[in-house]
Amino acid sequence: MKCASGATGTGRKTVAVDLRHPGTPALLTDYFPAHELDSLVTRANLLCHSKPEHLFNRFAFSELHGNAVVVAVTLPPDCSTSSVSLALNVPTKLSLPLQLAASRKQGFLLKDQPMISGGQTTTINYHYRTTGS
Numbered sequence: 001m002k003c004a005s006g007a008t009g010t011g012r013k014t015v016a017v018d019l020r021h022p023g024t025p026a027l028l029t030d031y032f033p034a035h036e037l038d039s040l041v042t043r044a045n046l047l048c049h050s051k052p053e054h055l056f057n058r059f060a061f062s063e064l065h066g067n068a069v070v071v072a073v074t075l076p077p078d079c080s081t082s083s084v085s086l087a088l089n090v091p092t093k094l095s096l097p098l099q100l101a102a103s104r105k106q107g108f109l110l111k112d113q114p115m116i117s118g119g120q121t122t123t124i125n126y127h128y129r130t131t132g133s
Contacts, residue, residue, distance in 0.1 A: 014058045014074035028056040028071065032088055040073060040086055048079035062110040064102040069094070072110055 016026040028037055037056065044052050052058075052075060063070040068087045075083055090098055100106035108116055 014060065016057050016059050025054075025057045028059055028073075031091055031094055036088055040084065043084050043086075044073075044075060044079070047081055047084070048075060050078055052076050052079070060110040061098060061101065064090070064098050064109060069098055 016028075018024065018026040018030075028040075041055065044055055055073065058074045060072050061069055062072040062085060065087070067090050069090050070085050070087050072083055072085050075081060097106070098109075101109050104112065104116075
């Protein structure tokens, strides 16, 4: 899910959700060892003005290339770019689910989203009001 602030249009957020457990955030660390994510943390720290919060929950599996999966990670608005991608080794527990998603037999990968949606997107603009004194 991606949404932006209607007031400024600059707020962006991606939230990963495991639909088997929708009340619990999906984290990259649930699937990959922390040491494989070190490059993501380093890149985010270089691209952002402040340390991004919830970095490991802002992802989507984008492409599958043999034993590697490309993971797209959305960065917060104070970063110089909106997202980064990294290639990671497919862990055993994700091998079958990613193969099924890549073949669109069960879910799909991010790269396929434009074709699946017919090129359409949904934008959620939100506005919030503060109480004035």
